[in-house]
Amino acid sequence: MSAESVPTSARELTISHAIAAPPHAVWRCWTEPELIKRWFAPRPWTTPRAELDVRPGGASLIVMRGPDGAEFPNRGQYLAVEPERRLVFTDAYVGDWEPGAQAFMTVTVTLAADGEGTLYTARAAHWSEADRERHEHMGFHTGWRQCAEQLAELAATL
Secondary structure (H helix, E strand, O other): OOEEEEOOOOOEEEEEEEEOOOHHHHHHHHHOHHHHOOOOOOOOOEEEEEEEOOOOOOEEEEEEEOOOOOEEEEEEEEEEEEOOOEEEEEOOEOOOOOEOOOOOEEEEEEEEEEOOEEEEEEEEEEOOHHHHHHHHHOOHHHHHHHHHHHHHHHHOOO
């Protein structure tokens, strides 16, 4: 299956990927801490920690670790949760509607049944064009594509 980046507005980055697994398997990969740790960071990076309170208003903490051992905590809050269909979260809040240190993006993950598989789409809407450009320079297209492939590999085993 292939991943493709889809051009969107000047503040958005989007990737879509056909996954050979049903939406419920892909959903589990996004909502179960032990599963998200297995695919969320592009290898050789790892995800040593994931705390997920998957409900509207619930907080999340996902820590990515680089090959040099440096850790990058990503705190956020879920805005919308539609099981096996849509997940929306942001770093603008870090739980209990407490503002984050610096809002960067809101992510919308959608899962659409596609035969026996899933059309997976992740859209990152940034607060500014500069944030979107920074995310591109951080490796959005390569990193998110690799993560989508890792997600597809894991979901196919569930």
